[in-house]
Amino acid sequence: MSTAAAPTVPEHSVTGRLPALDALRAIGAVAVVGHHVGFQTAVTMNTTWGGWLARLDVGVAIFFVLSGFLLFRPWALSAATGRARPRARRYLWRRALRILPAYWLAVLVCLIVLPDNRPASAGDWVRHLTFTQIYQPGQLRYGLSQTWSLATEVAFYLILPLIAVLAVGRSWRPIRTVVIVSGGVLLTAGWLTLMGFGWLDRGLHTMWLPSYAAWFSAGMALAAAHVALRTGTAPAAFRVLDDLASAPVACWAAAVGLMAIATTPIAGPRDLTGPTAVEFGTKLALYLAIATLILIPVAFGGPTRIKEVFGSASARWLGAVSYGLFLWHPLVIELIYLLDDRPLFTGGLLNTFALTMVFGLAYAAASYYGVERPLQLLGSQWGRRPAGRGPASGSSTVHGATPGASPVTVGPGTTPAPTVGTSP
Numbered sequence: 001m002s003t004a005a006a007p008t009v010p011e012h013s014v015t016g017r018l019p020a021l022d023a024l025r026a027i028g029a030v031a032v033v034g035h036h037v038g039f040q041t042a043v044t045m046n047t048t049w050g051g052w053l054a055r056l057d058v059g060v061a062i063f064f065v066l067s068g069f070l071l072f073r074p075w076a077l078s079a080a081t082g083r084a085r086p087r088a089r090r091y092l093w094r095r096a097l098r099i100l101p102a103y104w105l106a107v108l109v110c111l112i113v114l115p116d117n118r119p120a121s122a123g124d125w126v127r128h129l130t131f132t133q134i135y136q137p138g139q140l141r142y143g144l145s146q147t148w149s150l151a152t153e154v155a156f157y158l159i160l161p162l163i164a165v166l167a168v169g170r171s172w173r174p175i176r177t178v179v180i181v182s183g184g185v186l187l188t189a190g191w192l193t194l195m196g197f198g199w200l201d202r203g204l205h206t207m208w209l210p211s212y213a214a215w216f217s218a219g220m221a222l223a224a225a226h227v228a229l230r231t232g233t234a235p236a237a238f239r240v241l242d243d244l245a246s247a248p249v250a251c252w253a254a255a256v257g258l259m260a261i262a263t264t265p266i267a268g269p270r271d272l273t274g275p276t277a278v279e280f281g282t283k284l285a286l287y288l289a290i291a292t293l294i295l296i297p298v299a300f301g302g303p304t305r306i307k308e309v310f311g312s313a314s315a316r317w318l319g320a321v322s323y324g325l326f327l328w329h330p331l332v333i334e335l336i337y338l339l340d341d342r343p344l345f346t347g348g349l350l351n352t353f354a355l356t357m358v359f360g361l362a363y364a365a366a367s368y369y370g371v372e373r374p375l376q377l378l379g380s381q382w383g384r385r386p387a388g389r390g391p392a393s394g395s396s397t398v399h400g401a402t403p404g405a406s407p408v409t410v411g412p413g414t415t416p417a418p419t420v421g422t423s424p
Helices: 011-015 021-040 050-081 088-113 122-129 147-168 174-181 183-196 209-231 236-245 248-262 277-299 305-310 313-339 349-382
Strands: none
Touching (some): 021 277, 050 209, 050 248, 147 174, 147 209, 174 183, 183 277, 236 248
């Protein structure tokens, strides 16, 4: 079923935030920390169970799918409820306020403080400050290698308003919208095909947006389905999502099973050896399914005890500071090894993880309360929308920066790429 006219629905039942999703951002961030610590301590490569740590870069998929869901949802809501479309300028302004201040501070600190980054060239500064460090090989610097995923997501931010306008159209037809946004799957498939023929580099080009278009597309398709279900405009087939949400244990058990498959060589090597295009594609597909199965029970269905827990104050706080944890934990790892004079691929897993979490959260809290939150509040006053002009795009998302998952301390010249695919 589709509809050309926007239905009349209670606004509060459709446009409210989904606070339980905050916990997913926290889970994704902690997973990425575990992945990086596992690599740094060599547990990833030297133990039989290290594959589980190696595949904790699934946190990247969680964040990319979540970003697609949260950032596209305001456009779908506007069409389904008959409200004005979000303004692209305001959307981009909010994204910039959320991402840039803390990110620029992290770049400043890492390029100045870490000895292996000194002296940073003018090119290093320009590339990292403009998110263009992923478009040439060997440009990710110490403490900043995780920013490949942020650069990829910024590319998604920039094109999302155009995609949203094309996908939503002039009237609300959820099936059409889902089909259009699912075109990202075809883009990723085509990209992988070119990679398989050797026309694209399996190191450099695995960091670019087309490699992950399917993940963002899945999030957007889920957002369109979610809005359709909440506004009574969904075809019967969409109801399977609410049905799945009523069985969270089954969804998450299936996700764990897929994760177990991903720990095998079918999803590529655990070390810096580059995977084949088939291995990379297999990993992308498995991670997409895992992230979707994790998201559905939290985003869909009615109120549940699990959503209450995920929407608790502590979970929302962790979600709020998760961007800072993503930005600062590689620097913390670098400092632990520098101050303790540890060689690379040494150190205990548990104590290194504990230290990274403690100091990473401390840095993240300082970043959130000292930089991110004040500037967002100030910026929202500058760009405040007059009453009655419709929803602000991105108003339901707090974490637009998706944690990356590349080895942290592999230095310049080896340029760690997303271990979700390969490591150049």
